[in-house]
Amino acid sequence: MNVTQDPHQRHEVKVDLMAVVAxxxxxxxxxxxxxQGKALPSGPFxxxxxxxxxxxxxxxEQQTGHRLGYIEQLYTFADRDRMADEPERAISISYLGLTRDERKDGQAPRDWRSWYDYFPWEDHRKGPxxxxxDFILPRLKVWAEGPGEEAGEERYHRIAVAFGLDGRPWNEELVLQRYELLYEAGLVDEALRGRKGSHTPPVPGRSMIADHRRILATGIARLRTKIKYRPxxxxxxxxxxxLxxxxxxVEALSGRLVHKQNFRRLIEQQELVEETGETTSETRGRPAKLFRFRPVVLMERTAAGTKLPVIRA
Amino acid sequence: MNVTQDPHQRHEVKVDLMAVVAxxxxxxxxxxxxxQGKALPSGPFxxxxxxxxxxxxxxxEQQTGHRLGYIEQLYTFADRDRMADEPERAISISYLGLTRDERKDGQAPRDWRSWYDYFPWEDHRKGPxxxxxDFILPRLKVWAEGPGEEAGEERYHRIAVAFGLDGRPWNEELVLQRYELLYEAGLVDEALRGRKGSHTPPVPGRSMIADHRRILATGIARLRTKIKYRPxxxxxxxxxxxLxxxxxxVEALSGRLVHKQNFRRLIEQQELVEETGETTSETRGRPAKLFRFRPVVLMERTAAGTKLPVIRA
DNA sequence: CCAATTATGCTCCGATTGAGCATATCATAT
DNA sequence: ATATGATATGCTCAATCGGAGCATAATTGG
Incomplete structure (x- = not known):
C-alpha cells in the first residue's frame, strides 16, 4: 500500500480475527x-x-485442532500498538466461543489454560x-496518589469501584476495568514493554503477546455477565x-461461590433442566440425579433469561 | 487491489463506520x-x-452537524450485500451513540426520525x-407453513417467541429477532430488492438503504437491554x-408503559437522582420537583446497575 | 455399625415488586 | 370563589423472590 499521506485518502486495512474460546x-x-499460553488463536481475514x-x-481449528460451536462477537478495535506511528493499520475483530473439551484419544492435546493463571486476582471462590x-491494592494506592494528570480522588474512586473497597461489593463482572487499571498503573507486564528504565516488577499473573490478555479479560467479563441472564x-x-x-x-466462571440449595431451587423453578431418570455415584456421598437441558430451552435460548444466584457480600 | 485469487492471500479491506445516534x-x-431518513450517518475509515x-x-458531525457524546460499539459485520460475489469486501463497524438534541437557534435542523417510523410494531405504549x-402475524403464519427447508414447527416457534404468542410475554428487547424474521419471511422492503417477480407488498414501516435498518434494530435492541441494568x-x-x-x-425507549408510583420508588431508592430544590409548572397539574442525576452515579456508571421496571404482561 | 460425605427437601425472614388507594397542589373553566 | 381536571406524591397490601440455615436421605470407607 503506497498511499500518499493525504488525510482524506480512503485506505484499506488488514483485518485480524481472534478468539477467546472458553x-x-x-x-x-x-x-x-x-x-505456550502466550497468545489466543488468531489469524488474518x-x-x-x-x-x-x-x-x-x-x-x-487450524491452530488448535478444536472445532468451534457457539460463538459471538466480542469487540472490534484498532490495534493500539500500531496506532501511534504507522499509517498502515490493522483491525482486530474478536469473538467469544463456548465449548467443551471433546478431545478424542489420539488427538493432540489442546493448550487449555486457566483464566486465573492470567488473572489470579479474579478467583474469589476461596475468598478474596x-x-x-498484599500486592495489588497497596501498589494501586501508590499509583493513585502518585504523579499524573488525574491522580488522587478520581483514581482512587475508580480503584474503589473496580475492586470493591470501602464497603462496596466485589463485582465479578468488572474484569476488564480491573485489568485496565492495572495496565494504566503500570503494574502488568504488557504496560512495561518498550518502556526504558527500571520498573517495579509486575503484579502476579501470566502475560500474553500484544493485547491478547486484554481481549481475554473482555471475554471473561462478557461471559460472567451473560451467564446471569442467558442460559x-x-x-x-x-x-x-x-446439579x-x-x-x-457456574462458580468456576464467576469466581464466586453459590448457595447450594438456592442454586438448585433456582435452576428447577426456571425449568431449565429435566431429570434423565439416571443417577450417578461417581462421588462419594449419596448418588446424584442426572439432568439434561430441556430441549425447549435450547431453542428459546436467544430469548430466555436465566438468573443465576451469586452470593453477595 | 489486484490480488490473485489465491485463497490464502491475505488481503486488505475497506472499513465503514456507521452510527445509530439516539x-x-x-x-x-x-x-x-x-x-431523508433513508440512511444512518456513515462513512469510510x-x-x-x-x-x-x-x-x-x-x-x-460532518453529515449531520451533531457532535456526539457517549458512544459504544454495536457490531461489526461484513456487508452481506457484497459478500456473495465480489472479492473486494467491506466491513462495517457500527456504534450506538446517546445524546440530546442540543441544537442552538440558527443551526440547521437535524433529521431526527422516530424509531417507530421504521418499526411501527415496536411501540406498545398504547397496547399492541x-x-x-392485522398484517404481520397472519403473514408470518403463512410463511411459517409455506415452503422452505425449515418451515413448520420450527418457524412457528421462532415467531411465537419473538412476538410473544401463545401466552408468552412480549419481550421488548427482541427487536432484532423480529426484524430478521420479517426479513426472512420476505415481508420487508429490504428483503425484496433485486428479487424478480411480484411479491406481496411489504409490511408497514419505512425502509432504509443497504442494511441500515437492521443496524438500527440492533441499536434499539441494545439500548432497550442496557437501560435496564446500566444508568x-x-x-x-x-x-x-x-421524574x-x-x-x-424510559417508556419511549422501551415502547412500554411503566407504573408511575413504582417507577418513582425505584428511582429514589436507587439513589440515582437528587432534588435540585426547584419545581416546574410547565405542565398543567401540581408542579413537579426537579431532579438531576447524582454526580457519583455519573462517575460509577460503568459499574452501577439500574433496574428499570417495565410492566410485564 | 459408625463417620464422613454428598444430595435433597423444607422453613423462615427480610427485601423487592406489582398494583392500587388516597391526598396534595396546581391551572382553568364556570 | 368554586368546581373540575390534571398531575404529583405518599402510603398500603399482598405476592414473590432471594439469602441463609436446619434437617433428613443415601451413599462409601473403615
Missing part, C-alpha cells in the same frame, strides 16, 4: 491458547474465508485472593450432568 | 438520519482518522399495535428534569 475443565475455567465467523473458525491485599452455560456442559457439576461450572 | 425528543425515541471512534465522530394482529438514560436527559419526564423517556 471451557470448564476440572472445575476450572479455561481458555484455548497457542504459543483472508480472501478464501466465506465470512468473518468462518474465517475465525478456520484459524482456531491474598495477592489483592449459555449449556454450551459448556456435557449433555448430561448433576452440583452445573453449580461448580 | 435521542428522545417530544416523548419519542429518535435516530439521527441522513438522506480514512487515513486521517486518529481512531475508529474519532472517525465515526467526524463523519456524524393493530398492524401486528444510560442520563445521556439522553437534559441536566434537570422531572415524569424521566419516566416518559
Amino acid at each position: 471451557a470448564v475443565i476440572d472445575n476450572c475455567p479455561r481458555a484455548l491458547t497457542i504459543k 483472508e480472501l478464501g474465508h466465506r465470512s468473518l465467523q468462518a474465517g475465525l473458525r478456520d484459524w482456531v 485472593p491474598a495477592i489483592l491485599a 449459555v452455560v449449556f454450551e459448556l456442559m456435557p449433555p448430561v450432568f448433576t 452440583l457439576q452445573l453449580q461448580r461450572a | 435521542a428522545v425528543i417530544d416523548n419519542c425515541p429518535r435516530a439521527l438520519t441522513i438522506k 480514512e487515513l486521517g482518522h486518529r481512531s475508529l471512534q474519532a472517525g465515526l465522530r467526524d463523519w456524524v 399495535p393493530a398492524i401486528l394482529a 444510560v438514560v442520563f445521556e439522553l436527559m437534559p441536566p434537570v428534569f422531572t 415524569l419526564q424521566l419516566q416518559r423517556a
Whole structure:
C-alpha cells in the first residue's frame, strides 16, 4: 500500500480475527491458547474465508485442532500498538466461543489454560485472593496518589469501584476495568514493554503477546455477565450432568461461590433442566440425579433469561 | 487491489463506520438520519482518522452537524450485500451513540426520525399495535407453513417467541429477532430488492438503504437491554428534569408503559437522582420537583446497575 | 455399625415488586 | 370563589423472590 499521506485518502486495512474460546475443565475455567499460553488463536481475514465467523473458525481449528460451536462477537478495535506511528493499520475483530473439551484419544492435546493463571486476582471462590491485599491494592494506592494528570480522588474512586473497597461489593463482572487499571498503573507486564528504565516488577499473573490478555479479560467479563441472564452455560456442559457439576461450572466462571440449595431451587423453578431418570455415584456421598437441558430451552435460548444466584457480600 | 485469487492471500479491506445516534425528543425515541431518513450517518475509515471512534465522530458531525457524546460499539459485520460475489469486501463497524438534541437557534435542523417510523410494531405504549394482529402475524403464519427447508414447527416457534404468542410475554428487547424474521419471511422492503417477480407488498414501516435498518434494530435492541441494568438514560436527559419526564423517556425507549408510583420508588431508592430544590409548572397539574442525576452515579456508571421496571404482561 | 460425605427437601425472614388507594397542589373553566 | 381536571406524591397490601440455615436421605470407607 503506497498511499500518499493525504488525510482524506480512503485506505484499506488488514483485518485480524481472534478468539477467546472458553471451557470448564476440572472445575476450572479455561481458555484455548497457542504459543505456550502466550497468545489466543488468531489469524488474518483472508480472501478464501466465506465470512468473518468462518474465517475465525478456520484459524482456531487450524491452530488448535478444536472445532468451534457457539460463538459471538466480542469487540472490534484498532490495534493500539500500531496506532501511534504507522499509517498502515490493522483491525482486530474478536469473538467469544463456548465449548467443551471433546478431545478424542489420539488427538493432540489442546493448550487449555486457566483464566486465573492470567488473572489470579479474579478467583474469589476461596475468598478474596491474598495477592489483592498484599500486592495489588497497596501498589494501586501508590499509583493513585502518585504523579499524573488525574491522580488522587478520581483514581482512587475508580480503584474503589473496580475492586470493591470501602464497603462496596466485589463485582465479578468488572474484569476488564480491573485489568485496565492495572495496565494504566503500570503494574502488568504488557504496560512495561518498550518502556526504558527500571520498573517495579509486575503484579502476579501470566502475560500474553500484544493485547491478547486484554481481549481475554473482555471475554471473561462478557461471559460472567451473560451467564446471569442467558442460559449459555449449556454450551459448556456435557449433555448430561448433576446439579452440583452445573453449580461448580457456574462458580468456576464467576469466581464466586453459590448457595447450594438456592442454586438448585433456582435452576428447577426456571425449568431449565429435566431429570434423565439416571443417577450417578461417581462421588462419594449419596448418588446424584442426572439432568439434561430441556430441549425447549435450547431453542428459546436467544430469548430466555436465566438468573443465576451469586452470593453477595 | 489486484490480488490473485489465491485463497490464502491475505488481503486488505475497506472499513465503514456507521452510527445509530439516539435521542428522545417530544416523548419519542429518535435516530439521527441522513438522506431523508433513508440512511444512518456513515462513512469510510480514512487515513486521517486518529481512531475508529474519532472517525465515526467526524463523519456524524460532518453529515449531520451533531457532535456526539457517549458512544459504544454495536457490531461489526461484513456487508452481506457484497459478500456473495465480489472479492473486494467491506466491513462495517457500527456504534450506538446517546445524546440530546442540543441544537442552538440558527443551526440547521437535524433529521431526527422516530424509531417507530421504521418499526411501527415496536411501540406498545398504547397496547399492541393493530398492524401486528392485522398484517404481520397472519403473514408470518403463512410463511411459517409455506415452503422452505425449515418451515413448520420450527418457524412457528421462532415467531411465537419473538412476538410473544401463545401466552408468552412480549419481550421488548427482541427487536432484532423480529426484524430478521420479517426479513426472512420476505415481508420487508429490504428483503425484496433485486428479487424478480411480484411479491406481496411489504409490511408497514419505512425502509432504509443497504442494511441500515437492521443496524438500527440492533441499536434499539441494545439500548432497550442496557437501560435496564446500566444508568444510560442520563445521556439522553437534559441536566434537570422531572421524574415524569424521566419516566416518559424510559417508556419511549422501551415502547412500554411503566407504573408511575413504582417507577418513582425505584428511582429514589436507587439513589440515582437528587432534588435540585426547584419545581416546574410547565405542565398543567401540581408542579413537579426537579431532579438531576447524582454526580457519583455519573462517575460509577460503568459499574452501577439500574433496574428499570417495565410492566410485564 | 459408625463417620464422613454428598444430595435433597423444607422453613423462615427480610427485601423487592406489582398494583392500587388516597391526598396534595396546581391551572382553568364556570 | 368554586368546581373540575390534571398531575404529583405518599402510603398500603399482598405476592414473590432471594439469602441463609436446619434437617433428613443415601451413599462409601473403615
